[in-house]
Amino acid sequence: MHDPLTRAARYWERAVECLRLADASSRDDLKAEYRRLAEHYATLAEGEQKIAAYLKRIATNGRGTKRTRGPR
Numbered sequence: 001m002h003d004p005l006t007r008a009a010r011y012w013e014r015a016v017e018c019l020r021l022a023d024a025s026s027r028d029d030l031k032a033e034y035r036r037l038a039e040h041y042a043t044l045a046e047g048e049q050k051i052a053a054y055l056k057r058i059a060t061n062g063r064g065t066k067r068t069r070g071p072r
Helices: 004-024 028-061
Strands: none
Touching (some): 004 028
């Protein structure tokens, strides 16, 4: 299984390809569908980037949330 940033990069590549196909299409329905797919892939990529940031944060400080209070 690939890491989140690798998956994010692949999703971004697919989003760009869908936008290229939308621009190249002469049919309005296909343009709309390719743009919808591009948005979907962009959303997936952003999600993977958030996962990568979360994993980096827990690797750095040992937990997934920022500590806002001192020890109890």
